[in-house]
Amino acid sequence: MTLNILIHVLRCFAISIAFLYSCYSNQMAKEKNADTTIASKIDALLPLMTLEEKIGQMTQVRHFNDIIEEEVATRYVGSIIHTEGSTPGTTALEWQLKFKRLQEIALSTRLGIPLLFGVDAVHGQNTFDGATIFPHNIGLGASGNAELVKKVAAITALESKATGFNWVFSPCVAIPYNEKWGRVYEAFSESTELTTKLTKASIEGHQGKFSDSPIVMATAKHFIGDGSTDYGQEGGETSLSLEEVKEYLLPPYKAAIEMGVGSVMTSFNTLNGISMHAHKDHITGTLKNSLKFDGIVVSDWKGYSKYGENNIVDAGIDMVMAVDGDLEMFQKGLKKAVKSGEVSMDRIDDAVRRILRQKYRLGLFESPFPDPELIDEIGSDKHRVVARQAVRESLVLLKNEKNILPLEKNLAKIVVVGEHADSAGLQSGGWTIDWQGADRDYKGATTILEGVKKLARGEVIYDPHATNIQDDADVALIFIGEKPYAEFFGDVGHEVSDFELTLTESHQGYIDAYEKKGVNTVVILLSGRPLVSTKQIEQSDAFVAAWLPGSEGDGIAEVLFGDYNFKGKLPHSWPKSIGDYKGKYGPNFWDDSIEPLFPFGFGLQYN
Numbered sequence: 001m002t003l004n005i006l007i008h009v010l011r012c013f014a015i016s017i018a019f020l021y022s023c024y025s026n027q028m029a030k031e032k033n034a035d036t037t038i039a040s041k042i043d044a045l046l047p048l049m050t051l052e053e054k055i056g057q058m059t060q061v062r063h064f065n066d067i068i069e070e071e072v073a074t075r076y077v078g079s080i081i082h083t084e085g086s087t088p089g090t091t092a093l094e095w096q097l098k099f100k101r102l103q104e105i106a107l108s109t110r111l112g113i114p115l116l117f118g119v120d121a122v123h124g125q126n127t128f129d130g131a132t133i134f135p136h137n138i139g140l141g142a143s144g145n146a147e148l149v150k151k152v153a154a155i156t157a158l159e160s161k162a163t164g165f166n167w168v169f170s171p172c173v174a175i176p177y178n179e180k181w182g183r184v185y186e187a188f189s190e191s192t193e194l195t196t197k198l199t200k201a202s203i204e205g206h207q208g209k210f211s212d213s214p215i216v217m218a219t220a221k222h223f224i225g226d227g228s229t230d231y232g233q234e235g236g237e238t239s240l241s242l243e244e245v246k247e248y249l250l251p252p253y254k255a256a257i258e259m260g261v262g263s264v265m266t267s268f269n270t271l272n273g274i275s276m277h278a279h280k281d282h283i284t285g286t287l288k289n290s291l292k293f294d295g296i297v298v299s300d301w302k303g304y305s306k307y308g309e310n311n312i313v314d315a316g317i318d319m320v321m322a323v324d325g326d327l328e329m330f331q332k333g334l335k336k337a338v339k340s341g342e343v344s345m346d347r348i349d350d351a352v353r354r355i356l357r358q359k360y361r362l363g364l365f366e367s368p369f370p371d372p373e374l375i376d377e378i379g380s381d382k383h384r385v386v387a388r389q390a391v392r393e394s395l396v397l398l399k400n401e402k403n404i405l406p407l408e409k410n411l412a413k414i415v416v417v418g419e420h421a422d423s424a425g426l427q428s429g430g431w432t433i434d435w436q437g438a439d440r441d442y443k444g445a446t447t448i449l450e451g452v453k454k455l456a457r458g459e460v461i462y463d464p465h466a467t468n469i470q471d472d473a474d475v476a477l478i479f480i481g482e483k484p485y486a487e488f489f490g491d492v493g494h495e496v497s498d499f500e501l502t503l504t505e506s507h508q509g510y511i512d513a514y515e516k517k518g519v520n521t522v523v524i525l526l527s528g529r530p531l532v533s534t535k536q537i538e539q540s541d542a543f544v545a546a547w548l549p550g551s552e553g554d555g556i557a558e559v560l561f562g563d564y565n566f567k568g569k570l571p572h573s574w575p576k577s578i579g580d581y582k583g584k585y586g587p588n589f590w591d592d593s594i595e596p597l598f599p600f601g602f603g604l605q606y607n
Contacts, residue, residue, distance in 0.1 A: 038360040042353055048111060052076060054352045055334050057113065058313075060298070062323045063102065064088075072105045072115070075331065078355055079116040079167070079319060082127060084435035092128065092163050092378055096370040099164035103368050113356070114364040116217070118167040122186055122431045123550060124152075124387075125159040125378070129433050130443035132159060132383040132551060136429055136528060137172060137198075139394030139547035141188035141571030142603075146201035152390055153205025155383045157215035162374035166362055167217040169265060171202040173252035174222060176529075177585040179501055179575065180232030182490025185429060185528030185548055187227055189571035190588045191600060192248050199252040203259040210260055210361040217358055220256040222267030222300060224249050224282060230584045234488035235268035239584070245271070248590055254291060262358050263296040266303065266317060277307035283316035296354050304330045310337040314344075318351035379444045384552055391555025396568040397604040399543040404520055406562025406606055407475060413459045414452065415470040415519070417510050418479035420526045422449040422462060429528050429548035430486030437484025444551060448479065448524075451554025455561045466510040471517040477560070478514065480507035480536070481526030490528065501578060502532045515539050524556065530574045534597055545570070566605045574598035 056076020064086040088098035206218035225238030322330040424445035573596035587596035
């Protein structure tokens with residue numbers, strides 16, 4: 001009897017394996033057939049194109065600043081980027097209609113090649129006022145939840161598509177080794193393993209499968225070494241050895257390519273003294289030849305004028321952000337370079353082939369226009385439910401003396417301190433509506449103070465600047481943190497930066513004021529990176545790293561009051577002192593020569 005059962009189980013197992021293999025084989029055959037068909041279409045189209053049309057396809061511009069509408073056709077533009085500056089309209093429908101108009105102009109050209117529309121959707125469709133804004137990637141890294149990251153990416157893709165885009169410049173798969181870098185929050189973690197896991201989930205969420213009607217095209221960025229520059233300088237030198245780059249920085253890109261990522265963006269840093277925009281050994285050699293990446297390599301902002309002009313195309317960049325005055329220089333300069341033999345026609349054809357391939361895979365030749373029926377998805381309740389989950393799972397509890405948390409909802413009096421508690425802009429950080437973020441509220445967002453008031457049954461007093469001390473409060477919830485910033489403006493040490501790796505004097509004063517009065521203090525830090533806060537952690541009864549939660553501030557209140565437990569674990573080692581940053585790197589997962597205050601992966605929970 002036992003033998004018969006075993007035989008039956010083995011038979012069922014064999015049937016299951018055969019079925020799965022059959023499904024896999026059918027899917028592989030389907031994708032291979034689709035790519036063969038696309039290759040045939042490109043083979044027919046490419047010989048029809050003039051050099052000007054090919055260079056046009058390699059051109060990405062910012063419409064509202066670089067060209068007028070008619071030049072989409074006369075310059076044969078291949079892609080339009082939307083970022084800081086004039087918006088396409090007020091409503092999502094106005095955005096769609098603007099992009100539809102531009103697409104119609106592109107389709108009216110001799111060959112009718114559709115446009116790619118790109119957007120920096122780094123934590124939601126963060127350029128649209130009213131979209132769902134998720135925690136920045138550092139918070140998602142703290143969650144460690146790949147399935148959640150996939151959902152976040154899928155919603156980001158859907159809301160981006162609903163506003164007219166088919167390409168997002170996300171996810172950032174950098175691995176930061178120094179918190180002085182102003183883009184730490186754009187990356188998931190200092191851990192290669194965790195970053196790789198979440199990169200795969202993000203690509204799958206953004207794109208789905210190209211063979212099954214993708215949502216949008218994703219971008220793995222910035223290739224390679226942007227988060228690992230010496231002393232955390234944006235665009236600085238990455239002095240890691242080739243072996244270290246391959247072991248620690250390359251795995252997320254391998255994973256992204258395995259997931260079929262549609263594009264890779266090059267980085268501002270140099271590697272071994274060579275600009276990554278012009279690093280042929282890595283762009284063509286490693287990325288395209290060794291890793292077999294068949295998508296688009298896109299430059300970063302003004303890459304052509306910054307990093308050697310035609311050298312970047314020869315190195316392997318396929319599409320150039322010819323923005324802020326670079327358009328004429330790029331198109332004329334590249335044409336001249338081809339005529340002189342400086343850049344080969346084979347290199348041009350390879351670039352255009354890659355661009356056309358992704359436009360076919362995205363289905364743009366068949367369905368080039370945005371879908372108005374998607375508009376109701378933007379900022380929808382079901383999307384905000386996922387965003388609140390992401391907020392809750394991103395929170396890391398670093399200290400909880402006397403089990404002061406979770407808070408009782410029937411406390412007689414709670415005082416909420418700090419301007420970060422009642423500002424959607426401050427709680428969201430950079431890349432939120434504006435490039436550098438702002439301290440103002442935006443549509444649909446819920447502040448943390450609103451969340452506290454929703455759950456507390458007793459009196460809630462708001463004391464934004466600790467000037468109305470409530471010494472009879474049962475607890476003070478003190479919200480401290482950084483002002484919004486993006487890119488090099490957040491670099492510590494940058495000449496125009498106000499940012500340090502410590503708290504401001506005013507925020508330190510909030511904690512001092514309530515500690516002196518003997519009020520129980522729960523300190524919640526809202527920041528894009530770990531900050532040196534050893535003293536503040538010692539002063540507080542409880543301390544929470546809340547990162548930059550995005551639009552759903554009430555998710556923080558739900559955890560503070562115990563509706564949900566803490567789940568987050570540190571995605572970065574936590575610094576003990578400013579002295580930790582005397583060298584190139586801070587305390588981190590890769591270099592354990594500096595002992596952190598809290599190690600990577602640390603995080604408490606309620607008993």
